Amino acid sequence: MQNEARLLHITGIVQGVGFRPFIYQLAKVHGLFGYVKNLGNYVEVLIEGNKESLDKFVKELPEKKPPLAKVKEIKTKNVHFSGYSKFIIVPSESGVFENSIIPPDTAICEQCRSEIFDPSSRYFHYPFTVCTNCGPRYTTVRTLPYDRENTTMADFPLCPECEIEYTDPLNRRYHAQPVCCPKCGPEIWLSDSEGNVLVKGYEAISHASDLLQQGSILAVKGFGGFHIACNAREEEPVTELRRRLRRPEQPFAVMAKSAVVAETFARLDGGGREYLTSHRRPITVLPRSKAFNLAEAVTPGLHNIGVMLPYTGTQNLLFDCVPDAVYVMTSANLPGRPMVVENKEALEKLKEIVDCYLLHNRVIANRNDDTVIRIVNGRAAFIRRSRGFVPEPVELPFELKASIGVGAEMNSTVTVAKGKLAYISQYIGNTSHVETFRYHSEVVRHLIRLTGIEPLYWGCDLHPAFNTTRFALEMGGENTLQVQHHHAHMLALMADNSLPLDSRILGIALDGVGYGSDGTVWGGELFESSYFGHERIGHLLPQPMPGGDLASKIPSRMVLGILFEKLGRAELEKLPLVFPKGAMEFSTVMTQLETGVNVIRSSSTGRVLDAAAALLGICEMRTYDGEPSMKLESAATKSTHTIDLPIIFKKDINSGLPLLDTTELFLGVYELLGKYPPADLAFAVEESFAKGISELAISLATKRGLEKIGLSGGVAYNDHITSCIARAVTEAGFEFLAHRQVPCGDGCISFGQALAAGLGTKSENKF
Numbered sequence: 001m002q003n004e005a006r007l008l009h010i011t012g013i014v015q016g017v018g019f020r021p022f023i024y025q026l027a028k029v030h031g032l033f034g035y036v037k038n039l040g041n042y043v044e045v046l047i048e049g050n051k052e053s054l055d056k057f058v059k060e061l062p063e064k065k066p067p068l069a070k071v072k073e074i075k076t077k078n079v080h081f082s083g084y085s086k087f088i089i090v091p092s093e094s095g096v097f098e099n100s101i102i103p104p105d106t107a108i109c110e111q112c113r114s115e116i117f118d119p120s121s122r123y124f125h126y127p128f129t130v131c132t133n134c135g136p137r138y139t140t141v142r143t144l145p146y147d148r149e150n151t152t153m154a155d156f157p158l159c160p161e162c163e164i165e166y167t168d169p170l171n172r173r174y175h176a177q178p179v180c181c182p183k184c185g186p187e188i189w190l191s192d193s194e195g196n197v198l199v200k201g202y203e204a205i206s207h208a209s210d211l212l213q214q215g216s217i218l219a220v221k222g223f224g225g226f227h228i229a230c231n232a233r234e235e236e237p238v239t240e241l242r243r244r245l246r247r248p249e250q251p252f253a254v255m256a257k258s259a260v261v262a263e264t265f266a267r268l269d270g271g272g273r274e275y276l277t278s279h280r281r282p283i284t285v286l287p288r289s290k291a292f293n294l295a296e297a298v299t300p301g302l303h304n305i306g307v308m309l310p311y312t313g314t315q316n317l318l319f320d321c322v323p324d325a326v327y328v329m330t331s332a333n334l335p336g337r338p339m340v341v342e343n344k345e346a347l348e349k350l351k352e353i354v355d356c357y358l359l360h361n362r363v364i365a366n367r368n369d370d371t372v373i374r375i376v377n378g379r380a381a382f383i384r385r386s387r388g389f390v391p392e393p394v395e396l397p398f399e400l401k402a403s404i405g406v407g408a409e410m411n412s413t414v415t416v417a418k419g420k421l422a423y424i425s426q427y428i429g430n431t432s433h434v435e436t437f438r439y440h441s442e443v444v445r446h447l448i449r450l451t452g453i454e455p456l457y458w459g460c461d462l463h464p465a466f467n468t469t470r471f472a473l474e475m476g477g478e479n480t481l482q483v484q485h486h487h488a489h490m491l492a493l494m495a496d497n498s499l500p501l502d503s504r505i506l507g508i509a510l511d512g513v514g515y516g517s518d519g520t521v522w523g524g525e526l527f528e529s530s531y532f533g534h535e536r537i538g539h540l541l542p543q544p545m546p547g548g549d550l551a552s553k554i555p556s557r558m559v560l561g562i563l564f565e566k567l568g569r570a571e572l573e574k575l576p577l578v579f580p581k582g583a584m585e586f587s588t589v590m591t592q593l594e595t596g597v598n599v600i601r602s603s604s605t606g607r608v609l610d611a612a613a614a615l616l617g618i619c620e621m622r623t624y625d626g627e628p629s630m631k632l633e634s635a636a637t638k639s640t641h642t643i644d645l646p647i648i649f650k651k652d653i654n655s656g657l658p659l660l661d662t663t664e665l666f667l668g669v670y671e672l673l674g675k676y677p678p679a680d681l682a683f684a685v686e687e688s689f690a691k692g693i694s695e696l697a698i699s700l701a702t703k704r705g706l707e708k709i710g711l712s713g714g715v716a717y718n719d720h721i722t723s724c725i726a727r728a729v730t731e732a733g734f735e736f737l738a739h740r741q742v743p744c745g746d747g748c749i750s751f752g753q754a755l756a757a758g759l760g761t762k763s764e765n766k767f
Helices: 019-029 051-063 110-116 160-167 202-213 235-245 272-276 313-318 343-349 434-451 467-479 485-496 555-563 569-573 582-595 605-615 627-636 662-672 678-704 719-731 746-759
Strands: 003-013 033-038 043-050 070-078 087-090 188-192 197-200 218-221 226-231 254-256 283-287 304-308 326-331 356-360 372-376 379-384 394-405 415-424 457-461 480-483 504-515 521-530 533-540 543-546 599-602 649-651 658-660 708-712 735-737
Touching: 003 051, 019 033, 019 043, 019 051, 019 087, 043 051, 051 070, 110 313, 188 202, 197 202, 202 218, 202 226, 202 313, 202 356, 218 313, 218 343, 226 235, 235 326, 272 283, 272 372, 343 356, 372 719, 379 746, 394 485, 394 746, 415 434, 415 746, 434 467, 457 467, 457 485, 457 746, 467 480, 480 485, 480 746, 485 504, 485 521, 485 708, 485 746, 504 605, 504 678, 521 599, 521 605, 521 678, 533 678, 543 555, 543 582, 543 605, 555 582, 555 605, 555 662, 569 582, 605 627, 605 662, 605 678, 627 678, 627 719, 649 678, 658 678, 662 678, 678 708, 678 719, 708 719, 719 735
Parallel strands: 033 087, 218 356, 254 304, 283 372, 394 457, 457 480, 504 708, 533 658, 708 735
Antiparallel strands: 003 043, 003 070, 033 043, 188 197, 188 356, 218 226, 226 326, 254 326, 283 304, 372 379, 394 415, 504 521, 521 533, 543 599, 649 658
16 A cells, blocks of 8 residues: 655644644554654644555544643645654744643643552652643743743753653653652642741641641642632631631632532532533532531622632642541632732731741742632633633634733733634733732733734723723834723623624623723613624613712612612611711711712612612622622522512613613612512512513614624623523523623623724724
């Protein structure tokens, strides 16, 4: 049989995942000769042999690929037969690395996990054990190509035994860049609050486990930053951690050894188990079980809890002696600030918070917080897309010019895009803080360097006071496009659903705040959207926010604003509302509403839901982002009665646009106070609101001949509201769009901005 030669170019996640040794072994199986080499943004394979063997090789390549690899495309062409006598792996070339895909960090695989618990293995009790199928990747990368000398593992030269495994194409550790052992790899140790080393190695982990059981609070260094840990089964350490962090109510995520342990306090139905146990190991927000046996202080006032399983060797070993333990594992940072990543920084910043530190000496090149996922309307929704997913790209349904989106202000991310790929950064945080904005700038530089994409066009928010806006205008100059916040949501939603360039949708944007095209505060919007423009065609009734941003922190202020024009002062005084400064604050708010001084109006959905939580006595103060609305949803899950509230539509007196009258909704609640439990009224508020928004959206979509209705914004994390809207939309014959690969909240804004900038979308409020 005559020999042939074929040249393959393979794109996708093919670096750092054992792809070249896989190709080597597959070629050997089929008796083929040639080579495989990494060219940065693709892998090149030359194979020579008979036609039958070549065909089998090409067929089996995507079917038998390594577990962490993702083959996007295989381009094949016949070439001249050169007569190779063997198959070889060619060292990486420092060529063009534009659109190169670096694999994300993944959980320790079962093989490596078995080794760290096997007394006969040289990896026994060694927490940094990895292979090509697992471990840190992105958090170790300094530059490309992805070779050991370009990662933080360059600080740890391989010992002879590791060198043999690293250079053997038939070994599962072949070219696994983080590979190491106790002889040549990073060290782990336990130190006190002053940084004094108490014990090293496995004993450090064992002693840390004992301290956690005894009620101590520890800082634990991981792949992409530090966690703060304590015993989640006992009230005292959790309450003490809250006191030290000054975080009275914000829910903590917890870590359990296995899904079996997690099922003792959470329900893993509805798709939760799949994500919890995946190799990406996100924090998965699960419903609390009836037999909830953790400290109530872990998730006060909520019906659900964020759970993750161990993903590092260290975390697995922490459960070695106490397999049924459950630990709080919360990111080591102040709200909105970057997570702590350096040992010295941890010793300084966490001194008043933790009792001891579990440290190691591997540098973290890229800070990367835990991913958070929740099942909403039967589908996984990213609350935070970070570790385990970043820097995997989102594939676009069209070509895009080199562009960048710098995000909004809260829950910020950065996106760089070119061609058909968009790279969304890890979670950054609140860029109004100087420290976080500095981190944001670092992420921009690093993402550009790693992808090789030099942005020609910059996208940012309309809000003139955002640090991100000023940064983009300075960097991009006249090539900077300011994108309305909620239209960025819609653009992200459309691309997330792979809609083609000529698509139009009816977009519903429901969130807390976004700078509107008219300079007012938006947050309950209906748009006709395309990739090239948008038109605001409906919204919620703008409600007064007495005291401005204070009304978002003290939701009782919103209640007075919403009901001010319908109830007299005497009736408003009788409402079961709480103000930090008591009657004096009530009087101040009333004066503001009467005079219009220091009062802004907002169509925000978040503020309406917050006000409902305050009116029903569910949440008096907002101590963390989204708290009142989250507690309203949790209360609604306990409802036992169906109650109808008024759903009234009006025309906006200024724009003439149709709107949902949320004041009438609140009047309905007011009239039923004391007649039904708060849980029933909480359910009714969400149900009636969702029905009202759905009815308005369906009516507008019908009039404009639109076939798709989509939902984006932070309120889309509310399972009750989202499910209700989705059901109404589909029953009316429309296609319902929800996010798939990017967050519903402001984590998707940079993605939408990059799309707008790369496409040259119009910034004005029309098509």
